Amino acid sequence: MANEEQKMEINTETSELKSVYDSSVKAEEDKEVKTSNSDENLVVNQDIESVESEAEAEKNLIPDLTEKINNLETKLQESNQKYETLNNNHLRLNAEFDNYRKRSVKEKEDLEIKVKCKTISDLLSVVDNFERARNSISPANDGEAAIHKSYQGVYKTLVDSLKRLGVGPMRPEGEIFNPLYHEAMLREYTDEYPEGTIIEELMRGYILGEQVLRHSMVKVAAPKTSNSSDSENNLGREEKESEE
Structure with missing residues (x-):
């Protein structure tokens, strides 16, 4: 009887110990699950916070980029205006210089023509005298004929020179x-x-x-x-x- 009681006590203690052990194991497993879930939730929360932070940063970046784009567009417009102004000034100066060059060439040509005309006009009276002499003089002998031929040669040279000048x-x-x-x-x-x-x-x-x-x-x-x-x-x- 004593042995049976001892067995029953041992079984009871064993059952109790097993129950305690199982409870401990289950509690540990629950703890691990909770810890794991907590870590996962922490990682997820960190990811969400990171995404939200990045979204907030991007949200703040858009106005900055827009402002920079507007500033660049303004600078581009100013540069274009400066280019147009400089280009127009360049074209105007080229046109004025071209007109000045043409005017200078024309004035030079006119002056050359005036000087040439004045010089040649003074020689026309000489040509007239040669022509009058040719029409009025009739050589009477060989000596006069030689003289007449001589100055008529001078006359011909003068006329040929005037022709070469365009007269x-x-x-x-x-x-x-x-x-x-x-x-x-x-x-x-x-x-x-x-x-x-x-x-x-x-x-x-x-x-x-x-x-x-x-x-x-x-x-x-x-x-x-x-x-x-x-x-x-x-x-x-x-x-x-x-x-x-």
Whole structure:
């Protein structure tokens, strides 16, 4: 009996110890589960806080970036305006310089033409004298003929030099009178030529390119009327008085 009681006591103690052990194990497992869940919750909470922090940082970054973009756009507009201003000034200066260059070249050319015209105009009287001498002198012997030929050679050299400079004589006979090139010295009343036609060149005119060196002095045709003789006599009288 004693042995059975001892066995029962041992079994009871064993059961109690096992129950305590199982409770301890379960409590430890629950503790570990809670700890694990707590760690996971902590990690999740940290991740959430990190994401929220990053989102907040990005949210604060957008206004900064927008402001920087606006500042850059403003600077770009200012740079474009400065470029346009400088470019317009550059174009204006180029245009002014080009106009100045063209004007300087034109003034230089005009001055050269004026000087050339003045110099050549002074030589035209020499040409006239040579032509008068050629038309009025008739050599009587071989000596005079040699002299005549000699100065006519000088005349030819002078005329060739003027041609090389661009000087040309006018040939107005048969043309209509033009006051830009001709100067009317006489009128001839006739039915043989249309009114205003140049009948004869009294003194040769010369041009240099489009520049008139000397107007051609001419006789101009006028329509024949009953008062033509009186008018012609009056014109001759006026010309004679002007010569005196």
